[in-house]
Amino acid sequence: MRSFLDLVEVSSSEIAEILTLSRRGGKVFSKGDSVALVFEKPSLRTRNSCEVAVKRLGGHPVYIQNSEVGIDTRESAEDIARTLSNYHRVIAARVFRHNVLERMVSSTEGIGAKLPIINLLSDKSHPCQAIADLLTISDVMSLGNSYRGVKIAYVGDSNNVTFSLAIAALKVGAEISIASPEEYSFDQASRVYLSSLGEVSFTSSPEVAVTGASVVYSDTWISMGDEDEAEIRRSIFAPTYQIDADLMAKANSGAIFMHCLPAHRGEEVTAEVFEANAKTIFAQAGNRLDAFQGVLRYCLA
Secondary structure, eight states, X not given: OOOBOOGGGSXXXXXXXXXXXXXXXXXXXXXXXXXXXXXXXXXXXHHHHHHHHHHHTTOEEEEEEHHHXXXXXXXXXXXXXXXXXXXXXXXXXXOSOHHHHHHHHHHHHHTTOOOOEEEXXXXXXXXXXXXXXXXXXXXXXXXXXXXXXXXXXXXXXXXXHHXXXXXXXXXXXXXXXXXXXXXXXXXXXXXXXXXXXXXXXXXXXXXXXXXXXSEEEEOOSSOTTOGGGHHHHHHHHTTTTXXXXXXXXXXXXXXXXXXXSOXXXXXXXXXXXXXXXXXXXXXXXXXXXXXXXXXXXXXXX
């Protein structure tokens, strides 16, 4: 069994394996197996997709809110993970700080508990979302298992979603161009790492990024936890980094727009572009279910 915290640690062949496992049928859990779903941050898509995925694979999902565990306030992340390891086959957690997940892995390994820890989102990465994104691109563009020749343009805040998307795309052979204002772009170490994986470019110009792209991708300008700087962010991102019809027209003919949701029409994307691509966006949301099934199969293999 293996944990799944960050796509940095997952090879290209393993990503391909997860994509294949995402669409495979059959159970993986035995009668009585359960999965702890620990949510320090709430989510519509993550909770629903994870609970349904666990159920479909023959397990019992247990949803745990932060008010019930109080990560590092009521009880340490280590003690929470070691306690849950007594009851569950898997721990999957959606947290603010990536280090919480790393500590969970270290602490459970330290007592000989053999169960995977899965990252449902942290400030560093969102790997399950990236798997769903690849599934969606393959479905919509009828790619099969080959992403060669596909250019993805990401426009907006260089955040955890961007980082995982870029790693996943580059490791399966796609190209990605990332357009962010300088204040919200990746640091030099992240740029060097991503550049080592494949064809990636960084720019402050959305027009440059989307030129020649088959996929245009955006995320909210104000992630959970960034509310205190909401107005500052809006003043920097608007209107330059909004995806509108004029910007989409600079991408390849037939290019699709993707969004990991929740979306804020009139900020990172216009209502016109969002609704024109609603079928793709909500298929993307639906693929979170298949993606988590694939990740569970991979971790329990």
